[in-house]
Amino acid sequence: xxxxxxxxxxxxxxxxxxxxxxxxxxxxxxxxxxxxxxxxxxxxxxxxxxxxxxxxxxxxxxxxxxxxxxxxxxxxxxxxxxxxxxxxxxxxxxxxxxxxxxxxxxxxxxxxxxxxxxxxxxxxxxxxxxxxxxxxxxxxxxxxxxxxxxxxxxxxxxxxxxxxxxxxxxxxxxxxxxxxxxxxxxxxxxxxxxxxxxxxxxxxxxxx
Numbered sequence: 001x002x003x004x005x006x007x008x009x010x011x012x013x014x015x016x017x018x019x020x021x022x023x024x025x026x027x028x029x030x031x032x033x034x035x036x037x038x039x040x041x042x043x044x045x046x047x048x049x050x051x052x053x054x055x056x057x058x059x060x061x062x063x064x065x066x067x068x069x070x071x072x073x074x075x076x077x078x079x080x081x082x083x084x085x086x087x088x089x090x091x092x093x094x095x096x097x098x099x100x101x102x103x104x105x106x107x108x109x110x111x112x113x114x115x116x117x118x119x120x121x122x123x124x125x126x127x128x129x130x131x132x133x134x135x136x137x138x139x140x141x142x143x144x145x146x147x148x149x150x151x152x153x154x155x156x157x158x159x160x161x162x163x164x165x166x167x168x169x170x171x172x173x174x175x176x177x178x179x180x181x182x183x184x185x186x187x188x189x190x191x192x193x194x195x196x197x198x199x200x201x202x203x204x205x206x207x208x
Contacts, residue, residue: 003041008048010035012151015054015065022067026055053152068153070206076153077202081195083146087134089191092182095136100183103132107175114168122162129175133182133194161204171197 001009011031014020028042035042046063049055055063068076110125127150135143161167174197181190 003037004044004048007031007035007037007041007045011045011049012052012054015049016151020065022065024065025061026063026065028063073153073202073206076149077198077205079149080146081198081202083142083149084130084134084198085191085195087137087142087146088178088182088194089187090137090142091133092137092185092187092190095182099132099136100179103129103179103182106132107172107179110175111172114172119163119165119168122168123160126162126171126175130194133178161201164204167204170200174200 011020011026020026026046028039028046031046032039032042046055050057050063053066055065057063106125106129110122110129113119113122113125131143131146131150134146138145161171174193177193178190178197181187181193
């Protein structure tokens with residue numbers, strides 16, 4: 001990993017998990033001192049974050065973390081619903097038995113964690129579940145687009161619906177519904193359940 005990659009990965013994680021909240025000014029010199037690198041890789045990392053639309057530059061103010069409002073969140077989850085819904089529909093027509101087994105194993109692991117109250121890792125496992133489906137449905141382009149969309153908006157860990165015990169069972173049921181549709185080769189059902197599932201996440205995020 002280059003120094004620029006290192007700085008980018010650290011800042012990306014801090015922004016996505018709201019350890020650097022929206023509206024915060026990012027001074028290259030301060031970031032360089034904190035991470036023990038020179039200013040050059042910090043500036044390169046900031047340019048990448050600007051390309052990701054996570055920071056913006058203003059004259060005389062420098063780089064600032066973008067503060068996203070309700071309209072941006074609605075657009076984000078709407079776009080995710082379209083991309084991941086399409087991925088589920090396409091996956092239903094091409095998923096293999098081994099791929100389906102892998103998804104079922106991941107789902108079973110999530111269910112076991114939920115049963116024992118281990119909620120902290122469910123959000124990360126859910127992301128892998130979603131992206132694996134999109135990769136199956138659209139390995140050429142769709143998977144990369146799904147990751148780009150997810151990286152475009154910070155999702156603080158504490159805002160995850162998987163930390164809400166009342167939501168966990170509902171979301172696991174949605175995953176089970178997606179799996180059933182994939183096994184049946186029912187692309188329309190897989191797309192519908194995925195879209196409803198992602199939109200419910202958006203509603204939860206907006207409320208919190």
